[in-house]
Amino acid sequence: MKHVTYFSIRITVLFLFFVPHLWAQNEALAVVASAAPANASVAYTKTWTAFHNPAVLSARQSKAVALQYQNRYSIKELSTGAMSFSLPTKAVDIGVAFSYFGYEDYHELCSGIAFSRRLAKRFSLAVQVNYYAAYFSPSLGYKGNIIAQVGLLSEIKQGWVIGFHAFNPAQTAINYAESQKPIPAVFALGSSYAFSPELHGFFQLDKEINHPIQWRFGAEYQFVAGFYFRTGFYGNPLVPSLGTGFMLNKWRIDLQFERQSLLGISSSCSLQYIF
Amino acid sequence: MFCRFYIVFLFCFAIEGYSKEIPEELLEDIYTQAAENSEAESVDLTQVYEDLQFYAQNPINLNQTSKEELERLHFLSAAQIENLLYYIYMHFPLENSYELQLVPGFYKQDIRNLLPFIKVEKVEKHPPKLSLKKIGTYGKHQLISRTDAVLEKKKGYASATENNYLGSPLYASLKYRFSYSKRLLAGFTAEKDAGEPFDWKYNKGFDFYGAYLQLNDIKKLKTVVIGDYVAAYGQGLVVGSGYGFGKSGMVLQVESQKAGLRKYSSTNEYAFFRGIGTSWKFGKLDCSAFYSFRTIDGDTVNGAFASIKKDGLHRTSTDFTKKHSVNQQLLGAHIGLSYTYARFGFTLSHVQLDKPLLLKPYPYNSLYFRGKEQTAAGVHYAFRWQQLRFFGETAMANNNGFATLSGLSFSPVSSVGIVCLHRYYSTSYDVLFSQSFSENSKANNEEGFYLGVEVHPFQYWKFSAYADAFRFPWLKYGVDKPSAGYDLFFQANYNPVDALSMYFRFRTKQKEKNSPLDNPTTHFQQTQRSSFRYVLQYALDDNINLQNTIESSYYTESATPSSWGWVLGQDLNYFMLKPALSFDLRYEIFDAQNYANRIYFYEKDVLYAFSIPALYGKGSRAYLLVKYALSAKVSVQFKLAQTVYAEQKSIGTGREEIEGNTKTDVKLLLRWKL
The missing domain is CATH 2.40.160.10 (Porin)
Structure with a gap:
C-alpha cells in the first residue's frame, strides 16, 4: 500500500511538471521523435517516421520495417515506443504504425494506416487514419477516438522541398466520464534545402492549437557515404539537438539527443531494415 | 528598332503561357486590402469582379481603347494608363501584346495581370450595330x-427568441446578365439574405430586386443607363460611389479610378443610384447628367431619422419598420474637358431627402451633415508635364465644408515609381456620396500626406513601400480629442520563374483612442x-x-x-x-x-x-x-x-x-x- 501511495505521488509529480512541457512540444505523447535534425521532420525525406508526415512514404517508396524508441528526460515512464512498416505499391504507398507511451497505470496508444500517392512528378499527397486511445484507470479502462492526418510534400525545384503535415486537423478529443481529453491538433509547415548533396538545411514551424507557435531549425551533413551528423535547435527555451545516423547495408540506425535546460536530456533511437 | 524587337522576342516565352482567366493573386490582393482598409469581412466587390470578368470575356483591343475603359480594370495606376495610351499613340498600331513590356512602368507582374483582359487586333472601323436581329443573334x-x-x-431562428428572424437561414440570389458586345448590357438581380423572409407578407418574394439597362456609343451619346447605376468623377470628393482602392499593396495606385456612369449589378442594397443617367461626348468635351429616386432604410421617429441603415438586412420585425422609410433623390451633373496631356472637370450633386436626417448629438458629430438637402460641387484636374503627373480635386458643400486632394506621380528613373498625395477634408465636409482616398471610412475630418514608392532594383525583385502620416483635426468616434497617427507598409516580391513566386509584407499602423x-x-x-x-x-x-x-x-x-x-x-x-x-x-x-x-x-x-x-x-x-x-x-x-x-x-x-x-x-x- 505504501508502495502504491509513493508511486501515485511520483506519477502525479511527473505529470504536473513534465506533461505540460511535453504537450508544449506540439506533439501527441504517443508520437515518437523522428530522426530529422531538431525533429524538423515534415520535409525530411530520408525516412518515414510513424505518425509524422505520411507523404514521405511516396518520397521514399521503399519497403521497410522500423522500431523506434524515445526516452524523455531519462524517465522511464515518459517513454514512447513505436513500430512501423511501409509498403510501396503501384497504386498507392502504404504505411502501418503502432506506438505506445507511458506505463501500466497510465498509457496512450496510437495505431494507424497511411496512404500516400505521388500525384505528380514532384508532388505527393497522403492521408492517414489513426485510432488514438488512452488508458485512464481500471474503472474507466481504455477510451479512444479516430483521428486523421494529412500530409503534402512538394519539390519546388531540385533540392528544395516543402512539406505540410496536419495531425488531428478536426480537433477530435477523447471523451470519458463526461469529460474530454484533447488530442493535440498540430499544423506543421517546413522546408528542406540541399546546399550540396552532402549538406541539407531544415526549417519548420509547428503550431499546436493551444500552444504558442514553435520553430525548428537544423542541418544534416554526410561525412562519408552512409554516415550522417545532425544538429539543430528548437523551441523556447532553446533546446539543442544532436544526432547521428548510419547506413549499414540494408540497416539504418539513427540516434538523437536533446537537452532541455530545466528538465534534462531526452534521447531517441531507431532501427530500420530496408528490404 | 532592332532592340525593341529583340526584347519582345526574349519576353515572348515568358508570357506565352498565361490563360484568359482572372489572376487569383490579383483578386486576393484587391480583396484582402479592401477588407483590411474597411475593417469588414463582407466587402462587396461585385462591381470590381464583374468588370474584370466582363473584360476577361470581352478583351480590350489595345489599338482601340480609351482611358475610361482601362480604368475599369481597377488595378492599373493612372500613370500606367497614361504611359500605355502614350505608347499606343506613338507606336500605333501595336503588333502584339508582347510590346507591353516596352511601356514604361509595366513589369512582369503588371503584364501578367493585364494579359487576360486585353487583345491586340486591327481597329474595327464600325462598332457592332445595335439592331434587334444582331442583339438576338450575338447577345450573351x-x-x-x-x-x-x-x-x-x-439563436435567432429559435422560436422562443424575442424579435427573432422572420425567414429561413438560407441565403438565395438570382442574377440574370445580358451583354451584346460592349454596347448593350442588361441585368436583373434578386436576393434574400439569411434570416430574411421569402413571402408576400413582408416582401414580394425576394427582399431585394435590382435591374439595369446600359447602352454605349450611340453617336454622340457615350452612355445611357436606366435602372440601377453608379456614378463617379474626379477623385470622388463629390460623387464617388463604387469601389476605390485607397491604401493597398499597389502602392502607386492612389489616384481614384473613376469611370463616369455605369450599371450597378451588385447585391449591396445601399451603395447605388436608381433612375437614369446619360453621358454625351462632343469632341474634347463630355457632359453627363443623372437623376436618382430611391428609398433607403432609416430609423424614422417623429418625421425624422437619426441614422441610415446601410447593411441591407431585413430579418426581424424591427428591421422592417426601418425598411424603405426614407425617400432619397439625387440630381447630378458633370462636365469634362480632355486634352492629350490634361483633363479638367466640374462635378455637381444635389441630394434631397423627404425626412430630415437628425443625428444623435455628440461632440464628435456636431459638424456632420444634418437636414434634408445637401449640395456639393467640385473641380478636378489631371495633367502631365515632362515626367511629372499632377492630379487633384477641390470640392465644397453647401454648409461651407471644404475638401481638397492633390497628388503628384513620377518616375525619376525607369525602375522607380513615386507618388505623393496630400489631402485635407474639413470636419464639416460630410458629403453623402463622396468616396476618396482617406484613412477614415469617409472623406471627412482628416489631413494627411502619403508617399508611395515602387522599386525594381534588379531582376526578379520588386520592393513596394508607403508611408502615410495623418491627423484628425476634430474628435472622432471613440477619440475625444483631435488625434494623429501613421501607417507604414513594406512589401518585397520575388518572382524568379513563372512557377514560383513569394512575397513578404509588413504593415504597421499607429492611432490614438480613448x-x-x-x-x-x-x-x-x-x-x-x-x-x-x-x-x-x-x-x-x-x-x-x-x-x-x-x-x-x-x-x-x-x-x-x-x-x-x-x-x-x-x-x-x-x-x-x-x-x-x-x-x-x-x-x-x-x-x-x-x-x-x-x-x-x-x-x-x-x-x-x-x-x-x-x-x-x-x-x-x-x-x-x-x-x-x-x-x-x-x-x-x-x-x-x-x-x-x-x-x-x-x-x-x-x-x-x-x-x-x-x-x-x-x-x-x-x-x-x-
Missing part, C-alpha cells in the same frame, strides 16, 4: 443562382497594430498549384498588455481541363488572442461570393471548393467550409449565436450561359 445570356447556408442553428473608463492615469492611449505576412506560391506540373502562408499580427496599447496573433495556412489547387473540374483545398490554423489581433485571410469562393474571414481566437478552418463545368453552358460550384474553435462553447453573439464550437458554411452556385 447568363443566369446565376446561388444558395448559402450555415448548417448549425443560430482609454478605458477605469483607467485613472490617462484619458487617451496610443494603439499600434502590426502585421507580417509571408506567402510562397508554386506550381507543380501543369495542374497543381500550392500556396503556403504564414501571417502574424501584433497589437499593443498602453492600457493593456500587448498581444500576438498567428495564422498558418496550406492551400492546394488541382485542376483538370477534361473534364473541366477544379478542387481548392485549404487548411489553416489560427491563434489570435483577441479581436484586435484578427487576421484577414482571403479565401477562394464561388462566383460573386467574397470571403475574407477575420480570424481570431484559437481554432482551425478548412474549406473545399469544387468547380465543375457540366458542359460549355452549364457549370456548378460548391464550397464547404468549417471552422472549429478550440476553447469556445459558443460562436457569435445575440441572434447570431451558435451553440458549440463548430461553424459550417455551405454554398452552391449554378451558372447557365446561353
